Amino acid sequence: MSQTVVGLFKSNDQAQNAKRELVEEGFASQKISVIAGDGADFNTAGSNGSTTSTHAANGDEGIGTKISNWFHSLTGGDEHTDDVNYYADGVTKGGTVLAVSVPDDEADFVADWLRSHGAHNVDENSGVAQDRAASVNTAKTGAKTSIPVVEEELQVGKRQVQRGGVRVYSHVTERPVEANIRLREEHIRVERRPVDRAATEADFEAGRNQSIELTETAEEAVVGKRSRVVEEVLVGKEATERTEKVRDKVRRTDVEVEQTGGRDSDRSFNDYDQDFRSDFQKNYGSTGANYDRYAPAYQYGYQLGNDPQYVSGDWNDVETRARGDWANRDSGSSWDDMKQAVRTGWERTKNKVSGNRNQ
Numbered sequence: 044m045s046q047t048v049v050g051l052f053k054s055n056d057q058a059q060n061a062k063r064e065l066v067e068e069g070f071a072s073q074k075i076s077v078i079a080g081d082g083a084d085f086n087t088a089g090s091n092g093s094t095t096s097t098h099a100a101n102g103d104e105g106i107g108t109k110i111s112n113w114f115h116s117l118t119g120g121d122e123h124t125d126d127v128n129y130y131a132d133g134v135t136k137g138g139t140v141l142a143v144s145v146p147d148d149e150a151d152f153v154a155d156w157l158r159s160h161g162a163h164n165v166d167e168n169s170g171v172a173q174d175r176a177a178s179v180n181t182a183k184t185g186a187k188t189s190i191p192v193v194e195e196e197l198q199v200g201k202r203q204v205q206r207g208g209v210r211v212y213s214h215v216t217e218r219p220v221e222a223n224i225r226l227r228e229e230h231i232r233v234e235r236r237p238v239d240r241a242a243t244e245a246d247f248e249a250g251r252n253q254s255i256e257l258t259e260t261a262e263e264a265v266v267g268k269r270s271r272v273v274e275e276v277l278v279g280k281e282a283t284e285r286t287e288k289v290r291d292k293v294r295r296t297d298v299e300v301e302q303t304g305g306r307d308s309d310r311s312f313n314d315y316d317q318d319f320r321s322d323f324q325k326n327y328g329s330t331g332a333n334y335d336r337y338a339p340a341y342q343y344g345y346q347l348g349n350d351p352q353y354v355s356g357d358w359n360d361v362e363t364r365a366r367g368d369w370a371n372r373d374s375g376s377s378w379d380d381m382k383q384a385v386r387t388g389w390e391r392t393k394n395k396v397s398g399n400r401n402q
Contacts (some may be wrong), residue, residue, distance in 0.1 A: 046150040049126075049142045050162030051133045054080045058139035061160045065153075070143060078113055079139040110134065134199045195293035211278050228261035315391060322387050339374055340381035344388020354393045358386055365389075 052058040055077075062075050112133045130140050140250050143153050177227075204237050319341040343365075347353040365385065369378050 045144055045146055047142050047144050048150055048153045049130070049140060050154075051158035052139045052141060052161055054137065055139040057143040057161050059160075061141055063155065064160070065143060067158075067231065068156075070145070070153075074112070074144040076142040076144075077139060078110065078134065080134045080137065109366040110140070113140075164254060182353055189299050192296055192298055196294040197289075197293050198290055199289050206216035209278075211276060226264060229259045231257045231259050312342055314389075315341075318391055319384075319388065323384070326383060326387075336376070336379065337384045340376070341388040343369065343372075343381075344379060344385040344390075345392045347385070347389040348392025353389065358389070361389060362386075 050061075052061065058077050062077055065075055066072050094314075111127050114127055114130075134140060141157070143157075145153050151291065319338075320334055323341075324335055327337060347361060347365060353365075362382065364383075366378050369381070369385070374381075
């Protein structure tokens with residue numbers, strides 16, 4: 044689907060500059076239409092994408108007829124009388140109209156762009172189109188207006204970051220040590236002692252040319268070293284996993300539909316008070332419970348009955364969605380205890396609303 048965005052500029056120069064910049068932005072020249080009152084010819088792109096030539100006030104046709112035909116080419120038959128009068132008045136006073144045929148999703152961008160580049164009312168005090176918020180109009184070609192519902196989703200990923208580490212290195216140190224060891228030494232001892240006895244021939248023989256040598260020995264400490272591996276330092280990595288809960292907020296655009304007009308659809312919760320109290324006495328009076336305990340359930344059913352997305356369909360469909368919503372309300376009462384009161388509130392309210400629609 045496509046739309047035609049229309050803007051009114053004070054002068055032809057402004058409109059032509061806007062057209063040139065739009066072309067530089069990437070918009071096709073043949074999709075941009077310009078009409079002015081100075082007698083010049085300008086291309087106009089119709090709703091079917093064809094290009095025609097429009098000649099302004101100096102031709103045989105009046106400016107009103109010219110713009111009417113121009114709008115006819117844009118919209119395929121709907122002349123938009125109010126718009127024709129508005130733009131015809133603007134062109135008559137020296138203004139220039141510029142129109143851009145774009146896809147639906149680009150219409151808002153082009154409208155804002157035209158406003159920022161000077162599209163405005165020629166004479167705000169003339170009483171012409173005073174109800175216009177801006178002098179940019181969009182003519183839709185066979186399109187329906189849609190309101191997008193945008194919802195954010197939480198996307199959680201992971202990345203690797205450095206958290207520090209260790210550096211392992213070795214070096215040699217010295218320290219003094221000591222040990223005790225027992226060492227043996229030999230000492231030669233020579234003694235002389237007096238003797239008084241008769242000498243014999245053997246004594247003379249033993250003392251003739253006899254030589255005796257003895258050697259002393261001693262032990263001394265010998266120092267040696269032996270290396271032994273007494274410890275190992277193992278360096279490595281191990282991986283562990285942990286679960287981390289990530290909390291954030293996501294946004295969602297909700298489209299609220301408010302019913303307007305009609306007697307029954309305007310009824311407040313208090314207007315149903317007597318109906319709900321009667322139902323309470325019928326279904327819960329014998330339990331000895333107080334109505335105030337069940338009032339939130341009736342009110343929740345009333346809200347469902349006034350919500351367009353819950354008006355149609357049967358109770359089974361409504362209960363599936365409402366059960367989860369009730370749990371999130373932290374009401375202090377279980378769904379099984381309250382669902383009948385909720386259903387009563389929904390049925391009586393939605394019957395009134397739907398019945399009013401059918402009147």
